[in-house]
Amino acid sequence: MPEAIKDLPKHERMKLPRQPMPTQEAKARARNFDEVALGYPQETALMEAMRCLQCKRPKCVEGCPVGVNIPEFIQHLKEGDMPAAVRSLKGDNNLPAICGRVCPQETQCEALCVVGKKGQPVAIGRLERYVADWDLAHASPPPEVPAPTGKKVAVIGCGPAGLTCAGDLARYGHKVTIFESLHAPGGVLIYGIPEFRLPKGTVHAEVDYVRSLGVEVRLDTVIGKTYTLDELLNEQGYDVVFLGTGAGLPMFMHIPGENYNGVYSANEFLTRVNLMKAYLFPEWDTPVKVGTKVAVVGAGNVAMDASRCALRLGAERVHIVYRRSREEVPARAEEVHHAEEEGIRFDFLTNPVEIYGDEKGWVRGMRCIRMKLGEPDASGRRRPLPIEGSEFDMDVDMVVMALGTRPNPMVFTEAGGLERTKWGTVVADAETGKTTKDRVWAGGDIVTGAATVISAMGAGKNAAADIDRFLRGEAVAAVEDRAAAAAG
């Protein structure tokens, strides 16, 4: 470790620039599915760790939905005690290699870092990734779990919310089974977010970690079809159910021509490419068809991922078509930056009104209208309004609809007493995740609508703590009952 840096006084340390993340060169990466961001080398990680001021009352931690003890793990890292850094990090976060890569740090932990007040904040996410990757490369033994409490919990959905809740419950000593409808665990991490942003090997490794805590994962099991929620509670002997089925239902615009061949929902396109590995066709069986001129409608993370997948699969020209302006783009800053570097075009203040097809039913163009921003709407963002007479045609042969998603109602079959909002999300206590149904908690996108990995994990964690309180209370009550019965 470079001595000169080790002993830098505070005011010197504050002058160190934020260390850039090495990446694959834009031209090359736009044609492959290898990871874009390569991770810090050791020296860079240590240099960046130096920039942390080890605040006594660290603001950054308040910005993290799972409360990672940021200065602590950075301190261990700086001292070269990697096992201690890992222990600290994983004590708060079951999935750090994932969060380090995909958290929108600029609006969370890093947004509140004091170093960021004057200059660039400490690259907390990149350091987190560094520590987590070190851990994955050095297979540390799983932490010990306490003696079984005898309580059984069913977790529905194996995305970040479910995995976090399951991991924590296992660590509290409860027996946990995760039920997942797809053939692979990970939720959006496995079917949505592409390999070049989050390698699937990393997701599998972190899922295996949760398994190593004693959690059983039952794949190919669709709750609402294979079993119902009420069956799990009443016939299969689960004391509690946690619902973490996300918001997986795609939305369409309901404009003419949306069912032409070549119009995909982002969910379908990304599932084919990522979960089913269509980018490896024909070695893998599932095909995907990519046009030469592609429009992706929307500007969230999903749209960025879809557009960059299309580019990597050979599209010549890829447009992001977004009805608001650059300021309102909801995607992670880094993804927008990477997309632009790779040559994705952005058409702001533009909205599709109709899709044209040819005689064989294939997309051959899209009519759009220009938009302007009016008064702020309920979400606080300025409402986009069409500019009359500004219609124009875009020459495209593929359209991907990345308009957002809603919870899939399948899981609510035979789940009486579970209150939902008019958007189809589950009503749950903001602190604990408790729903209106007895013995049922929920968290993640199924409660909030499409949000972030880390907020889903935070919800899973809070619910696990509350479920544990409930189950322990039950256990205590049972012992008391028995004692009372014996006495009486």
Add this chain to the structure above:
Amino acid sequence: MYEILVKEDLAPVTKLFEVRAPVVAKKAKAGQFVIVRVDEAGERIPLTIADYDRDRGSVTLVVQEVGKTTMQMGAMEAGDHLATVTGPLGIPSEIENHGTVLCVGGGVGIAPIYPIARDLKAAGNTVLSIIGARNKDLLFWEDKMRSVSDELIVCTDDGSYGRKALVTIPLKETLESERPVGHIWAIGPAIMMKFCALTTQPFGVPTIVSLNSIMVDGTGMCGACRVEVGGQTRFVCVDGPEFDGHQVDWDQLLARQRIYPEQEKLAVEQWEHECQCGNGS
């Protein structure tokens, strides 16, 4: 992993598999399907639950080899394992007593029509059935269909067995005979279902079809299976697979089944090449 318990060749390209999947068997109802993946690199394909045995914990699938995945499955034997069998998916057939019903099965559609006919019979209907295929080699389950039907008409396109006719001909004749048919089910290739629906429309008899659009997840999360029914976009995997045949936009369904012809051809070529190499060594 899901073990193949029994394999039977029903016809040169039509194979029956009884697969161990106890939790699916427990819930399965007529009209539902499963999503199958043959191996780790495999595609997710929908196959109708042609029968189930809750005691043995098994479901029966009848597969017609039309492309890479179905051919690969066709080469599997009892004792082999499928990577995924998920279900039961889709909404079960609505079984009621309509008096007299007509069940039409075309080609591999004979398999899914069988449990429906059986349940309709059990519900007290008089079941008139018509089964057909391109030729004798493609026909199967004549006995099974006869056992659940009050009357059975068998036809082939080329006359190599039974009556030489498309299924729409006896279908029309039966309706013209003014027998009081209350409900019709027609299952088979999309084009056959389209013409069955067109045939029954003038008679105003409700006609249920089971749509076979391309699917991925089978749980409503991708929209690959969408098709317009009655002017509204519906997801076949969760809103169906059964719909009112008179409302389906058949041309859209037929177009959406042809999204990947080049890839399908390539996959089959590659598969045949691999098979030959495998056999040769």
